[in-house]
Amino acid sequence: MDRKNIDKLINGAANFNINLSMFHVEQFEKYFKLLIEWNEKINLTSITDEGDVITKHFLDSLSVFKSGKITGNENIIDIGTGAGFPSIPLKIVFPNIKLTLLDSINKRIVFLEEVIDKLNLENIYTVHGRAEDYGNKVNFREKYDLSVSRAVASLNILAEYCIPFVTVNGYFIAMKGPSIEEELKLSKNAIKTLGGVVENVVDVVIPYTEIMHKLVIVKKKIKTQSIYPRKPKFINKKPL
Numbered sequence: 001m002d003r004k005n006i007d008k009l010i011n012g013a014a015n016f017n018i019n020l021s022m023f024h025v026e027q028f029e030k031y032f033k034l035l036i037e038w039n040e041k042i043n044l045t046s047i048t049d050e051g052d053v054i055t056k057h058f059l060d061s062l063s064v065f066k067s068g069k070i071t072g073n074e075n076i077i078d079i080g081t082g083a084g085f086p087s088i089p090l091k092i093v094f095p096n097i098k099l100t101l102l103d104s105i106n107k108r109i110v111f112l113e114e115v116i117d118k119l120n121l122e123n124i125y126t127v128h129g130r131a132e133d134y135g136n137k138v139n140f141r142e143k144y145d146l147s148v149s150r151a152v153a154s155l156n157i158l159a160e161y162c163i164p165f166v167t168v169n170g171y172f173i174a175m176k177g178p179s180i181e182e183e184l185k186l187s188k189n190a191i192k193t194l195g196g197v198v199e200n201v202v203d204v205v206i207p208y209t210e211i212m213h214k215l216v217i218v219k220k221k222i223k224t225q226s227i228y229p230r231k232p233k234f235i236n237k238k239p240l
């Protein structure tokens with residue numbers, strides 16, 4: 001990375017009260033290189049300019065810290081993680097997080113395994129599969145302090161994917177675009193049915209851009225009934 005982009009990364013993270021060391025910067029550099037290299041073979045991202053990757057992927061991912069729900073020791077699952085967003089940037093900065101990366105596309109899982117290997121990340125697990133299937137498995141269901149997700153589905157559907165993984169008193173954090181009033185209204189029933197309640201919606205501006213996002217923070221109040229998550233055709237055709 002050139003000096004300008006290193007400063008962008010460091011100052012952008014500082015904007016979220018995250019202090020990056022040179023080791024963190026080197027880890028982000030390695031991640032960037034792998035992302036660009038693998039993106040030539042498999043579809044990982046349409047964003048390839050170094051400065052844009054820093055803002056739209058790395059800093060955007062780190063914005064989850066603004067939720068106030070990350071101390072650095074949580075057990076987190078990233079649903080539909082793709083090329084590792086938002087959770088790999090969080091793992092780089094908070095290495096004590098225990099992290100599970102779940103995605104339904106195996107090629108992306110193979111890429112993530114390479115990232116884990118090259119960045120020497122520990123306490124991190126990959127899972128190739130669908131959220132609806134793994135949310136019903138005993139080793140995954142209600143086993144996480146936090147489930148996070150970016151750009152996977154509309155909130156009512158995403159709630160059924162993500163809330164079953166969360167332990168009671170844990171949180172589901174959805175990264176959403178700036179206009180979510182309608183989506184929030186439409187997902188009220190789903191969130192309640194799955195045992196959650198919207199605790200807060202946090203505004204985020206990605207540093208060095210004018211892009212605004214919202215973090216929807218859902219607290220899990222009671223256990224999710226065993227009939228959820230349903231089979232994919234029901235989740236999509238008849239969202240809660």
Ligand SMILES: C[S@@+](CC[C@H](N)C(=O)[O-])C[C@H]1O[C@@H](n2cnc3c(N)ncnc32)[C@H](O)[C@@H]1O
Nearest residue numbers: 080081082085103104105129130131150151152
């Ligand atoms: C648009 S990409 C977003 C990737 C990443 N979260 C990001 O923000 O860059 C959506 C990802 O979700 C995965 N996905 C979609 N539905 C899923 C499901 N039901 N279970 C697991 N993964 C899913 C897709 O394979 C894809 O990698």
